[in-house]
Amino acid sequence: xxRPIDNYFLKQPEPLKSCxxxxxxxxxxxxxxxxxxxxxxxxxxxxxxxxxxxLWVHKKYGQPYLGIVEGHSIDHPDLLTEKRARMxxxxxxxxxxxxxxxxxxxxxxxxxxxxxxxxx
Numbered sequence: 001x002x003r004p005i006d007n008y009f010l011k012q013p014e015p016l017k018s019c020x021x022x023x024x025x026x027x028x029x030x031x032x033x034x035x036x037x038x039x040x041x042x043x044x045x046x047x048x049x050x051x052x053x054x055l056w057v058h059k060k061y062g063q064p065y066l067g068i069v070e071g072h073s074i075d076h077p078d079l080l081t082e083k084r085a086r087m088x089x090x091x092x093x094x095x096x097x098x099x100x101x102x103x104x105x106x107x108x109x110x111x112x113x114x115x116x117x118x119x120x
Contacts, residue, residue, distance in 0.1 A: 005038040012057070019064050019094035020055055026103070027053065031111050047114040053107075058091060065089040066103070070119050074109050078102060 002010065009021055027034060027045045034052060037044045044054045054067040071079055071088025078099075079088035090106060092098060113119045 003038070005036065005043050008043060015094035016057060016064050019092055019098065022098065023055055023064070023066060023092070030107055034111075047111070047119070050114065050119055052114060052119070053110060058089070061091065064092045064094055066092065068106070068110055070110065070113050073113055073118065074106065076106055076109070079106065
């Protein structure tokens with residue numbers, strides 16, 4: 001029987017599925033302290049037990065995105081706040097090559113917050 005988190009990725013239609021699965025693998029390799037968990041009905045990635053980021057599909061745009069829990073602490077022009085107070089998101093276009101330089105820059109800043117103990 002599949003875990004809910006595995007089922008979430010498997011049930012996504014293409015090209016969302018490939019994009020989300022790539023980001024899943026990327027996040028799991030980003031840092032040995034980043035662990036996958038199923039919280040609030042979505043895939044979360046926790047750093048030493050603290051919620052760090054998550055993957056989801058934007059309801060309005062139909063695009064997958066990387067959600068940053070401590071987004072308010074990260075200053076990057078492509079991170080969207082929308083109506084969130086704390087979190088920011090990075091929309092991903094599943095029809096194009098992912099902007100890995102941008103993703104790497106953002107994740108480097110995110111992980112630095114957690115490594116330095118600056119995350120809530």
